[in-house]
């Protein structure tokens with residue numbers, strides 16, 4: 001068909017040539033990064049692509065942009081505008097950089113490491129040498145961030161280069177850092193504290209253009225990448241606190257090792273948060289300090305794909321690979337990456353490939369495992385020398401001056417006698433404290449009948465015209481009766497009342513977990529859904545004018561990542577009640593490192609507090625080995641020096657008071673709650689409304705109805721109710737049943753008083769559903785012996801077992817019957 005506007009032959013030619021140019025450029029945009037020159041030592045060789053073996057001007061031009069010392073992966077990004085954005089920046093002349101400033105960073109980084117090496121030979125410091133371009137890179141990121149309104153960088157990283165970052169990014173003094181090497185004041189940390197390359201720090205950074213950014217380097221454990229979700233959670237809390245503009249003001253930066261980034265699953269869990277409403281921070285900047293080796297392991301053994309950073313490709317975000325010895329390119333990439341984060345609000349990844357000058361730590365000899373690599377490294381000059389020569393800058397004086405400066409710092413450190421604290425806590429922590437428990441910390445947690453009725457009205461109503469699901473309607477009708485004293489209150493309503501009363505009093509609530517909005521057991525229904533158009537109505541956000549926020553999210557299917565995030569959130573929102581909920585408590589052990597390294601030990605190692613609540617559904621209901629036990633034993637084993645609280649509220653009112661106590665007290669300690677499953681709606685665990693109005697949480701729920709008891713059974717959770725039912729069926733008047741609702745800190749006086757209410761009892765019996773090698777048995781028995789006086793202390797439990805329970809519902813029933821029968825009548829040991 002003839003065209004109505006026939007083109008001239010020259011414009012047609014031009015179009016053909018444009019198309020050809022585009023075709024060739026597109027090949028390089030797709031695959032150029034594989035042929036980029038990324039390794040300063042030239043050992044990680046380009047991977048030739050047959051499509052790119054093209055001659056001609058266009059190919060030469062495209063190769064110049066895409067196969068130099070930067071390789072960019074961006075063609076997997078699904079938004080064409082974002083691809084175009086990157087393309088425009090790569091296919092343009094590079095901007096200028098401040099070479100004097102860059103050189104000074106490179107010199108400072110290297111000289112600092114050398115001074116440490118001279119003075120503390122044989123001490124681990126995890127040198128940055130070989131990747132010192134990290135400092136000018138962060139400098140550039142901070143400059144761009146400050147220009148876009150950032151006031152705070154929240155930074156998570158592990159060991160590599162951390163001391164250098166403490167000095168040059170967090171701006172701590174050389175004296176403070178050297179004091180850690182001198183190990184001044186060891187008495188102050190007997191049995192606690194942490195090693196120097198894990199400690200957090202705060203500081204103030206003045207950027208190249210004179211902007212000011214506060215630096216917050218997060219304390220981290222050895223467990224690589226565990227700090228990732230914590231850093232993101234902390235950032236999110238700071239952003240939420242700031243309200244509008246929070247995402248511009250608080251920028252998260254994660255620095256990863258190449259082996260850890262590729263290998264650790266928690267990295268993937270954390271990156272998956274990037275665009276989720278409950279977890280996003282408007283984009284994290286990720287930097288891989290890639291030295292192509294992890295301890296003694298070569299990169300070829302670290303990840304199946306070519307790059308450690310390949311994990312990030314599942315997301316629609318750019319990955320910039322850059323040769324760490326083209327420092328100007330590193331800096332420019334930092335600029336582009338930062339601009340991208342602020343323009344599109346997503347994560348960005350900078351994979352900076354350098355090398356590791358020494359062994360994994362400085363006490364490790366790498367020539368044993370990588371002889372050829374280390375031969376090459378030995379012959380390779382330090383980066384500042386290469387850079388100074390290329391830039392034509394004379395550096396000798398600067399080196400001498402910096403050396404003298406750091407040596408003086410090292411000498412002065414000798415006169416420091418008190419261990420320096422390298423951080424200032426934000427003002428919002430002023431009112432809160434940790435340390436040992438004191439009874440005067442307690443607060444009234446009852447709520448008046450009138451207020452409960454008011455809250456109930458708000459909790460159980462919804463806008464007119466809202467099409468509620470019939471099942472939810474019924475639930476709300478029942479709750480309306482509960483909150484006004486016409487029906488006993490169940491756990492679900494107890495929790496709703498606790499939350500409502502707290503947000504009304506100005507205490508924010510944040511909760512996340514798998515299916516937490518509805519509740520795994522259909523018990524929560526915190527978000528009402530219109531069944532005709534799926535609009536949402538959240539009663540807890542409509543309690544009272546001026547109330548605090550209430551954010552309840554369904555989490556990703558993650559434990560370590562989400563628990564780490566919520567722990568981080570709690571660290572920067574002490575006024576809020578922050579809760580993480582397990583689907584079943586059994587799955588919490590996927591987050592064991594977060595529990596061990598942060599929740600349990602954070603205060604002891606770093607003096608950092610958290611009021612995080614872990615809700616862990618627990619109880620033996622015949623659902624099998626992975627739906628029965630939240631591993632009470634593990635938490636009790638970690639308990640020391642009042643590091644956290646471990647509770648199992650035996651009824652709805654106890655749960656209500658426990659949650660309110662946690663929020664209202666200013667003693668900020670994590671709270672582990674073993675929550676019910678079958679007891680959620682069980683009449684025996686429901687509570688009359690009057691129990692919500694006066695009393696507090698009782699660490700021990702005594703048995704006031706069995707004064708002549710010959711034996712006292714002590715237990716926690718569901719088994720206590722089952723024992724009470726069976727006792728009633730048997731018309732047994734010789735058994736008292738006491739609930740230990742707070743296992744830790746151990747309420748010795750209260751428990752002793754509850755036992756002493758039964759003067760004729762000759763036996764004190766610990767009863768648990770769990771096998772003998774699990775549950776609270778090991779913990780309670782010596783404590784019971786301590787308070788039981790003349791009485792015999794016995795126990796009833798399942799036989800020791802490698803797994804928590806049987807997989808057969810029938811076997812479970814038989815076991816449970818035997819257990820209960822033994823507790824009430826049989827022989828115990």
Ligand SMILES: Cc1ncc(C[n+]2csc(CCOP(=O)(O)OP(=O)(O)O)c2C)c(N)n1
Pocket residue numbers: 160222223224256257258259260261289291293294295356360
């Ligand atoms: C979860 C975890 N597993 C193992 C280790 C032991 N470890 C410490 S550093 C290291 C190698 C890390 O390599 P990489 O991530 O590349 O960082 P680099 O030290 O090379 O900077 C290993 C295996 C650890 N600290 N944490």
